[in-house]
Amino acid sequence: MPSLQQYSTFGLNTSCTSIQSFSDVDSFLSLYKNTDVCYLLGGGSNSIFTETFEGTVLVNEIKGISHFDDENSHFLRVGAGENWHELVKLCMQNEWFGFENLALIPGSVGASPIQNIGAYGLEVDTLIQTIEAVVLSTGEKILLKNEDCQFGYRDSVFKHALANKVLITHVNFVLPKVYDLNTAYGELAALTNPTPHDIYHKVIEVRKSKLPDPAILGNSGSFFKNPIVTHDHFKTIADQYEHVPHFTVETKSADDSVKIPAAWLIDQAGFKGKTLNDVRCHPTQPLVLTNLGDANGSDVLSMARDIIASVSDRFNIKLEPEVRLLGSKGLISL
């Protein structure tokens, strides 16, 4: 059975029935119709195969970037198999600005809308115009407008009504020529009159200093989402703990409105730096679980479940995974 170790940035030594890649829709459809169980994969930076996957992994390598502009905006049509950071780099080189806060996020362009990737105060949905996809069951090509995608915090229609129902083939971005730089968040706020290039370089510098490089230490970035709680719930926590970090956020429900960094909750629950065999909760960023070299899937799941239980006992908050976890038959939940 082929190894999946190189296909997931967490790098567990697991395998699957078969791995096939495709670079156009026709070859995808002929592969797809010959598989019973399959999993679509981009760069594998949000997917952890915790045990042998009894199915075919289909790796998206649809490439191609085209650009045109008008008086107001740059427009990009990008193949889903393009690398996200390479796209950001290309845009910076050409002075097509807007992506700079999202520099150095691993993975493919096609996966970027799935969890609506975000960093340093920007989420990708603000730059997406339309998404081209293929319906898996029929092979029909569809075009989704931004508003069809129901984007939210690490969320989209591709995790709900369209989960496992479509292959994203291209993402169409629009980058307005006049826009406000997004500098409200963290270390970016300290920059004086920054240019988009200053933001791009700062984001890269900060990310490199805080996050483990998956090429050196296996990981999938943030393991959990930052929970959003009601004001009342937040107040009960703030009454017991001094200086609880938090952000007020707008949500569809007026009640749910305070985001608490999951990293702080995990740290308070005592997991920062903790190890379980070869799985470690990262010492400088406890939201990240790492593979010290020979981690196995059951240890990853055990540590994740322990963290969820401890944070729940202490704060009455149920952490939700941001990563996609796979068992032998497909996606699993914690």
Ligand SMILES: Cc1cc2nc3c(=O)[nH]c(=O)nc-3n(C[C@H](O)[C@H](O)[C@H](O)COP(=O)(O)OP(=O)(O)OC[C@H]3O[C@@H](n4cnc5c(N)ncnc54)[C@H](O)[C@@H]3O)c2cc1C
């Ligand atoms: C070090 C590190 C830092 C990270 N930092 C961030 C961050 O700052 N912000 C952030 O939001 N995320 C972050 N991530 C998570 C990750 O980079 C993103 O989720 C990224 O979009 C995943 O892309 P991928 O191609 O690797 O996805 P994969 O893991 O290959 O796939 C993710 C999901 O998308 C589905 N999928 C993939 N491609 C397609 C397609 N073409 N059509 C339909 N479904 C598809 C897969 O089936 C799977 O369910 C980080 C990860 C790492 C390792």
